[in-house]
Amino acid sequence: EVQLVESGGGLVQPGGSLRLSCAASGFTFGAYDMSWVRQAPGKGLEWVSTINTGAGSRTYADSVKGRFTISRDNAKNTLYLQMHSLKPEDTAVYYCNLLRGGVVYWGQGTQVIVSS
Secondary structure, three states: OOEEEEEOOEEEOOOOOEEEEEEEEOOOHHHOOEEEEEEOOOOOEEEEEEEOOOOOOEEEOOOOOOOEEEEEEOOOOEEEEEEOOOOHHHOEEEEEEEEEOOEEEEOOOEEEEEOO
8 A cells, every 4th residue: 555654844934944754655666756746725736846766857846946855765765855945935735746557646745834
């Protein structure tokens, strides 16, 4: 059974940093591209970033480019999102996301609140 468990969210002041983690199990983690997606209060889902299997390719939404870094540790089956220079508009629930066999898998999400 695929499981994705996010952690690391919390309340942070504007300009601050957080590192999100996503612990994956139930599938061969290193064989799949992984993504982060977020949902701000009252808004739809927004793709944030994707990393390929070997971490040689990383793509970012324009809204986070230069501030967020996606990474993965295939030995630990864990996906990360390092977030710097956080802005109030980064406030959202952050989900890690797997597309496998035509099915999209989601974790439960971790809440990030950027506020003074």
